[in-house]
Amino acid sequence: MRHGRVIGLGFALTFLSSFGQTFFISLSGPDIREAFGLTNGTFGLVYSAATLCSGLLMIWAGAVIDRIDIRLYATIALAGLAVAALGLSLSPDVVTLGLSLFALRLFGQGMTSHAGVMSTVRLPAGIRGRATSVAALGFPAGEAILPAIVIVLIAALGWTGMWRVAAAIIVVSLCLGWGLSLFPGVKKKSQIDGAVHEGGPTDTGPSWIAILRDWRFLALVPTMIGYPAIVTAYFFHQRLIADIEGWPLELLASSITVYALVSVTVAMLTGSLVDRFGAIRLSHFYLLGLILASAALVISSGPALAPVFFGLIGLSAGATNVIIAAVLAELFGTKHLGKIRALAGAVMVVASAATPGLVGLLFDAGISLGTIALGFATYLLIAAGVTFTLPNPRAA
Numbered sequence: 304m305r306h307g308r309v310i311g312l313g314f315a316l317t318f319l320s321s322f323g324q325t326f327f328i329s330l331s332g333p334d335i336r337e338a339f340g341l342t343n344g345t346f347g348l349v350y351s352a353a354t355l356c357s358g359l360l361m362i363w364a365g366a367v368i369d370r371i372d373i374r375l376y377a378t379i380a381l382a383g384l385a386v387a388a389l390g391l392s393l394s395p396d397v398v399t400l401g402l403s404l405f406a407l408r409l410f411g412q413g414m415t416s417h418a419g420v421m422s423t424v425r426l427p428a429g430i431r432g433r434a435t436s437v438a439a440l441g442f443p444a445g446e447a448i449l450p451a452i453v454i455v456l457i458a459a460l461g462w463t464g465m466w467r468v469a470a471a472i473i474v475v476s477l478c479l480g481w482g483l484s485l486f487p488g489v490k491k492k493s494q495i496d497g498a499v500h501e502g503g504p505t506d507t508g509p510s511w512i513a514i515l516r517d518w519r520f521l522a523l524v525p526t527m528i529g530y531p532a533i534v535t536a537y538f539f540h541q542r543l544i545a546d547i548e549g550w551p552l553e554l555l556a557s558s559i560t561v562y563a564l565v566s567v568t569v570a571m572l573t574g575s576l577v578d579r580f581g582a583i584r585l586s587h588f589y590l591l592g593l594i595l596a597s598a599a600l601v602i603s604s605g606p607a608l609a610p611v612f613f614g615l616i617g618l619s620a621g622a623t624n625v626i627i628a629a630v631l632a633e634l635f636g637t638k639h640l641g642k643i644r645a646l647a648g649a650v651m652v653v654a655s656a657a658t659p660g661l662v663g664l665l666f667d668a669g670i671s672l673g674t675i676a677l678g679f680a681t682y683l684l685i686a687a688g689v690t691f692t693l694p695n696p697r698a699a
Contacts, residue, residue: 314444318445320412321411323408325535341397347663351659360409361414365414365649388469391466392467413652419439430578433575436574437571514643523693528650531654558614566620569622577626583633583695631643631644633695
């Protein structure tokens with residue numbers, strides 16, 4: 304396959320970004336709270352602060368990818384992620400814990416996932432959608448594979464031992480990347496050269512203010528923040544939602560597996576659809592699954608709802624990473640796409656950091672799950688409607 308090495312790099316990076324994602328970190332959450340004597344609320348505040356700070360810093364860190372070789376960028380991200388994982392296992396106090404969580408979010412959820420998507424989104428338009436969809440499979444692959452392994456490792460080695468194993472895995476993966484000529488230090492030039500890096504050290508591109516003033520970017524913001532904000536709220540409060548709806552924990556776990564499988568299937572299909580119809584057209588509809596999932600919480604309840612609810616979320620999850628990156632490429636080109644996507648990513652991270660606490664306050668105030676879900680569905684419908692104002696370069 305002509306671009307196989309580029310796509311392989313993208314998949315590896317999105318998979319390894321799992322070590323800095325919420326679903327992975329939360330698996331050791333109870334052990335961390337017990338070790339540091341934190342309440343649920345205190346730990347949530349520390350985690351939200353770490354996520355927010357990492358998202359804001361990604362505005363700068365994400366733009367760097369336009370000015371240096373992406374292999375060097377990925378090396379820095381993975382090295383930082385390994386240090387963060389080791390630092391978390393050795394944290395002596397809450398301050399060090401917060402700094403370790405900040406580094407995990409910055410280097411993992413931020414820089415590593417950014418590099419994974421950017422490695423393919425600069426490929427030619429005819430292959431871009433399919434390549435990005437394959438690279439993005441690393442996200443659901445991590446969600447489907449790693450939780451069971453983490454649970455076994457925590458039982459055998461404790462939570463600190465698990466994080467040290469995670470650090471070792473990241474280091475080994477980085478060494479394998481060097482050995483396979485994916486990273487710097489290899490004399491032979493590969494197909495990655497040019498396909499994933501177009502900027503220069505002095506070519507900084509449009510200013511942040513110029514991007515924020517661009518009406519096309521502003522029209523995308525409602526949909527860009529809608530998915531991460533709402534899905535983060537649902538996953539953060541999944542145990543509470545399960546209690547409200549009467550879902551056993553075993554059913555909750557199996558339903559999350561349904562979510563991952565649906566996400567993988569849709570991601571593969573979405574890439575082909577982007578190449579055929581263009582990302583702008585698909586941007587009008589990719590939130591439909593999340594809209595239906597929210598509506599299902601309003602009109603239904605009981606155990607049968609669990610796999611349906613998570614499966615519908617998977618429809619939007621599989622399409623989101625592919626479509627957002629491809630839409631930005633179609634609207635703004637690829638030369639300074641790293642900077643533009645970094646700003647978009649920061650906006651999404653800030654939104655995802657806010658909703659868990661906000662929804663928790665709504666629950667504390669006695670607002671029902673159905674009312675909250677209805678509000679989410681209404682917002683998503685409006686956000687999807689705004690995308691119809693976007694110009695479609697592919698159609699032109």
